[in-house]
Amino acid sequence: MNRKSVNPASKLEYKRRIKFLVKAIIFIAALFAINTYHAEILKYGIGENYVKAARFYLYADLWVSFIRLGVVFYYKKKHKLSRGTKNNFVLGIDHIANILHTFILIGTILMLFNIDPIALITSLSIVAAAIAILSKDYIANMINGMLIMFNGEVMIGDEIKIGEVKGKVTDITLVNLHITNDDEDLIYIPNSLVFTSQIYNYTKRAIRKVSFDFDLKNELITDVSAVEKYIIEALSDYQQYIKDDSYMLRIIKINENFTSLKFQFVLHRHSAVREKDIRKVALRKVLQYIGEEKV
Missing domain, CATH: 3.30.300.330 (GMP Synthetase; Chain A, domain 3)
Structure with missing residues (x-):
């Protein structure tokens, strides 16, 4: 008997839902324990900053995961997308969620050392500006990647041509556009180049x-x-x-x-x-x- 093949993207989305469910149970239980036994935790010598950091991480990470899951579910339901369909919008939401998870983790680490993240950012505004200038190309690539994901002009699976490169779009990241040509070569094109180049999209033409x-x-x-x-x-x-x-x-x-x-x-x-x-x-x-x- 032949087994029904499972789309890798569908399998990944299913794993994410199971992972969220398990994480939600663990995080809610941890939050309940922190709020219920707050005084007892402090008596054991655990500092208030550690408790605040743990509470912040659990709340923020859980909410980001929940919102990501809800937005993706609503979008797929609205546009009647089949399970496992790779889509630019879903890809963009995933990247935004990953960025927020990273910021949450950094903020949690700062709070563990009793450092206020907002106050730190305000005090280091000049340093932050210098870092932004030095990494402007990378930031521009990320912004262009987001625009490509959400504007819908180039989608995963499209047959396109950029300059001398012609092939099928297999993935879009915050840095590069991945194209597989007829020789099965995987080519990476920076998003900034994609955004400023003339693109021939053979999939979207009338015929x-x-x-x-x-x-x-x-x-x-x-x-x-x-x-x-x-x-x-x-x-x-x-x-x-x-x-x-x-x-x-x-x-x-x-x-x-x-x-x-x-x-x-x-x-x-x-x-x-x-x-x-x-x-x-x-x-x-x-x-x-x-x-x-x-x-």
Whole structure:
């Protein structure tokens, strides 16, 4: 019996919910103990600053986790997203939650040493400004990453082209955009470069046009329509994904020894098939045609 495959993102989200439930039980129990036995805790020589730090961490961390879970659940419910769907908005909320968790941890550590975090930030405003100037590129990358996540122009799973890089968006972080090209190479592009570059988003265009160029020696081209029919027949397994009558073989340029051709067709808007898979089959069929004609 075949087991139903579980989407990794769905599995991760399920683990997060279980983790939150366990954490909520432990944190609420700890808060109840601190509030109920506050006087007894102080009698054991534990300082008030430790109690305040523990209470702050438990409350703040629990609330951030709860709000993150609630926002993600509401968003997925509203947009009817299936379980495990990777989405820019959810990714952005996760990054914001992680940043808040980090700030909470830093604030807790300061409180353990009886240091008021707000007073410290106020007194170190000049130092903070200097740090911000030195790390402005990293901060700009983070801000641009957030904007990319929430504006929806580039989504995880989109086929895009930035400069000479073309491929599928596999992840968006606070620093880089991850793209996997046709050779399965993972390429990292800084968010600041993405935000200021011209982007071709092939997924969001009105039609999904697939095309490729190839050259044939003039003696092999006796009938262009025969070449076109040969390639179309090679794509018979993919006909359900391709729009009828969208096939076209065009002559781009006729040279002295060879002719440049372009074959193109249009996929249905929501076809799950990958463009590179169809292109690979068609190109191999062209090579097969050349081999057969030479014999």
